[in-house]
Amino acid sequence: MLTLDRIYHAAYTLKDAVRKTDLILTPSLSGRNQVYLKTENLQMTGSFKLRGAYYKISQLSDEEKSKGIIACSAGNHAQGVALAAQKFGIPATICMPDGAPISKVEATRAYGAEICLVKDTYDDAYAKAVELQQEKGYTFIHPFDDEDVIAGQGTIGLEILDQLDDVDAIVVPIGGGGLISGVAAAVKQLRPQCKIYGVQAAGAPSMYESVKAHSKQSLNTVNTFADGIAVKVPGDNTYELVSRYVDEVVTVTEDEIAAAILKLMEKQKVVAEGAGAVSVAAVMFDKIPLEGKKVVCVVSGGNIDVNILNRVITRGLQMSGRRTSLTIALTDKPGQLVGVSSIISQCGANVIAVHHDNSDPNMAITSCFLTVVMETKDYEQAEQIKQELAKAGFELV
Numbered sequence: 001m002l003t004l005d006r007i008y009h010a011a012y013t014l015k016d017a018v019r020k021t022d023l024i025l026t027p028s029l030s031g032r033n034q035v036y037l038k039t040e041n042l043q044m045t046g047s048f049k050l051r052g053a054y055y056k057i058s059q060l061s062d063e064e065k066s067k068g069i070i071a072c073s074a075g076n077h078a079q080g081v082a083l084a085a086q087k088f089g090i091p092a093t094i095c096m097p098d099g100a101p102i103s104k105v106e107a108t109r110a111y112g113a114e115i116c117l118v119k120d121t122y123d124d125a126y127a128k129a130v131e132l133q134q135e136k137g138y139t140f141i142h143p144f145d146d147e148d149v150i151a152g153q154g155t156i157g158l159e160i161l162d163q164l165d166d167v168d169a170i171v172v173p174i175g176g177g178g179l180i181s182g183v184a185a186a187v188k189q190l191r192p193q194c195k196i197y198g199v200q201a202a203g204a205p206s207m208y209e210s211v212k213a214h215s216k217q218s219l220n221t222v223n224t225f226a227d228g229i230a231v232k233v234p235g236d237n238t239y240e241l242v243s244r245y246v247d248e249v250v251t252v253t254e255d256e257i258a259a260a261i262l263k264l265m266e267k268q269k270v271v272a273e274g275a276g277a278v279s280v281a282a283v284m285f286d287k288i289p290l291e292g293k294k295v296v297c298v299v300s301g302g303n304i305d306v307n308i309l310n311r312v313i314t315r316g317l318q319m320s321g322r323r324t325s326l327t328i329a330l331t332d333k334p335g336q337l338v339g340v341s342s343i344i345s346q347c348g349a350n351v352i353a354v355h356h357d358n359s360d361p362n363m364a365i366t367s368c369f370l371t372v373v374m375e376t377k378d379y380e381q382a383e384q385i386k387q388e389l390a391k392a393g394f395e396l397v
Helices: 004-014 049-058 062-066 076-088 102-110 122-136 147-163 178-190 206-213 236-245 254-268 274-284 306-319 336-346 379-391
Strands: 023-025 034-039 069-072 092-097 114-118 169-173 195-201 248-252 294-299 323-331 350-357 367-375
Touching: 004 049, 004 147, 004 178, 023 147, 034 147, 049 076, 049 147, 069 076, 069 122, 076 092, 076 102, 092 102, 092 122, 102 114, 114 122, 147 178, 147 236, 169 178, 169 274, 178 195, 178 236, 195 206, 195 274, 206 236, 206 248, 248 254, 248 274, 254 274, 254 306, 274 294, 306 323, 323 336, 323 379, 336 350, 336 367, 336 379
Parallel strands: 034 294, 069 092, 092 114, 169 195, 169 294, 195 248
Antiparallel strands: 023 034, 323 367, 350 367
């Protein structure tokens, strides 16, 4: 099993290859705990994955390096492997799911790796990578189920203890489990009283289900925009390490992840991808049973696809009561829109979109539906607007 000595050796090997990322206090994230962010989104390549990939590749024999390397990834491990391979002068082939964000695919290609896009999910990319490895004789760099990779990720745990030696809990995203396995193995051996919590997307809860069932579980499908943790089955090593060292695994919804991304961006000026924000979402929405403690959230990556960022922000605004839609049934006559907009204005909200529909066959010919999208301060203001509209005789649908 993974030893503390190996994690320390990884830290020594990585000292000039990776960035020791900052630990930032964030007072606005939780009223219950003193929360810090471990900003691995600011790591070179934008993710913690460089640590494990670089350490693993550094430990290969000359014969293994001469064969070239292959890896599979939704994007962050791909970039870590590609950059490490470039630094060691080793040719690299990366199998990626065809749904991986274009930004991650292109960033990986920019580091000199050859890209093989595979239809469907990460697990399909993994199967293709194994097939190519057997066919071509490449050296395989697993994204999470490898002790050297896990040791590299464990250096984050050493850094956290160095930066905050009295930390009470560390909250870590989980996909296949490499990150939390390394962090937990390091921290629990040095500060056993520190709690370690893992967080998965509710649409990809493979480790959550495995821990609950006390045996490795494989999901038929995964469904989450947090592509970096969309893994159907945990690794053998990672499942064992999580079972041994991790105190609890929880899940967060897509809306909660979106709200966390928005909060990080707006309040902390930190850009996190879905996988990187799940730890913050767990703290924001009280999934962690702690109060009055020093809690570190590992923000594992910041490589969010700009093509979905607008949708994520919109969902986050809706989730936090900052964007509200109302549909009102009206008699279709002059002055109705003025009455509605006056009430909204008096309550202090801002109308950003209006849609007028008088074509619904279920309505009377003289009626219409008016849908209004508003910028609101919070749920309380939205509720006030609904009440004022109802008092004025408007029928909310």
